[in-house]
Amino acid sequence: MDRRVAVLGTGKIGGILLQGLLKAGLSPQHVFPTVRRAERATALAKQLSIPVGTDNRAAARQAEIILLCVKPQTVREVLEEIRPEVTPDKLLVSVAASVSTAYMEDVLQGPIPVVRAMPNTPCVVGAGMTGLCKGKHATQTQLETARQFFDTVGRTVLVEEKHMDAVTGLSASGPAFVYIILESLAEAGVKVGLPRDAATLLSAQTLHGAARVALETGDHPAQLKDAVTTPAGCTIDGIMELEDGKLRVTLIKAVVKATERAKELILER
Numbered sequence: 227m228d229r230r231v232a233v234l235g236t237g238k239i240g241g242i243l244l245q246g247l248l249k250a251g252l253s254p255q256h257v258f259p260t261v262r263r264a265e266r267a268t269a270l271a272k273q274l275s276i277p278v279g280t281d282n283r284a285a286a287r288q289a290e291i292i293l294l295c296v297k298p299q300t301v302r303e304v305l306e307e308i309r310p311e312v313t314p315d316k317l318l319v320s321v322a323a324s325v326s327t328a329y330m331e332d333v334l335q336g337p338i339p340v341v342r343a344m345p346n347t348p349c350v351v352g353a354g355m356t357g358l359c360k361g362k363h364a365t366q367t368q369l370e371t372a373r374q375f376f377d378t379v380g381r382t383v384l385v386e387e388k389h390m391d392a393v394t395g396l397s398a399s400g401p402a403f404v405y406i407i408l409e410s411l412a413e414a415g416v417k418v419g420l421p422r423d424a425a426t427l428l429s430a431q432t433l434h435g436a437a438r439v440a441l442e443t444g445d446h447p448a449q450l451k452d453a454v455t456t457p458a459g460c461t462i463d464g465i466m467e468l469e470d471g472k473l474r475v476t477l478i479k480a481v482v483k484a485t486e487r488a489k490e491l492i493l494e495r
């Protein structure tokens with residue numbers, strides 16, 4: 227947390243990570259965030275009470291760790307811009323979907339340590355999930371350094387790079403899928419007569435609690451589901467409706483589609 231960190235592309239996920247790192251103890255004097263538009267830089271600087279710039283090269287020059295948070299289609303442009311400042315003693319950590327470490331190493335044209343990470347928006351409350359892998363010039367220690375960063379805003383898992391698009395489709399897109407489930411359960415509560423506020427709380431805390439039990443016990447989800455499902459009770463009737471509505475296969479297809487899409491983003495200009 228005493229490292230100097232540039233955050234290039236302080237948009238939704240860059241902003242979340244920056245705020246998480248500041249909350250975790252990174253010194254505001256040691257962060258160098260950038261965005262594309264000057265007016266956004268001014269607004270963000272006011273909101274975060276730290277300087278925010280538009281000069282990626284200057285930010286990269288001052289940093290030991292460069293956190294790249296721009297859209298996949300903008301990665302090449304930004305890497306070419308900062309290339310003169312990115313020396314092998316620095317670490318580039320990219321959260322861009324779809325962009326491989328080999329692609330970034332190629333653009334940087336040198337033995338630059340690169341780590342690819344795929345976080346998600348719940349990092350904003352310290353409940354994020356981040357998958358990480360390293361490029362060919364990064365050491366295990368540098369991968370560990372990147373991991374420690376993301377550990378401050380949630381959980382982390384090291385995966386082989388071939389799985390990064392799957393991580394994108396599951397845990398990075400996943401919050402959007404889960405919010406739809408959360409909203410639908412709340413709507414269901416309203417349908418059966420609950421006040422909306424209570425229905426939303428019941429829904430959100432139920433998802434939170436169920437996820438926590440799965441994480442803390444390590445029990446198989448099917449076993450946890452069975453514990454709720456009393457023979458001839460009401461839960462089994464609800465489960466029959468879910469199976470009839472193909473909830474499982476729909477969720478599987480959603481993750482498969484998002485994973486496939488993650489493979490394509492880098493191909494777009």
Ligand SMILES: NC(=O)c1ccc[n+]([C@@H]2O[C@H](COP(=O)([O-])OP(=O)(O)OC[C@H]3O[C@@H](n4cnc5c(N)ncnc54)[C@H](OP(=O)(O)O)[C@@H]3O)[C@@H](O)[C@H]2O)c1
Pocket residue numbers: 234235236237238239240260261262263264266267282295296297298300303304321322323324344345346347398
């Ligand atoms: N959102 C997620 O849940 C999530 C999760 C994991 C990974 N990611 C990845 O994170 C990346 C950003 O996604 P996002 O959702 O955060 O998008 P976003 O909100 O649109 O943020 C992109 C940011 O990049 C800035 N930018 C654009 N061109 C730039 C340049 N040349 N130099 C410096 N900054 C530049 C934009 O500046 P302005 O503000 O001035 O437009 C904006 O702040 C993507 O590659 C995505 O795959 C996103």
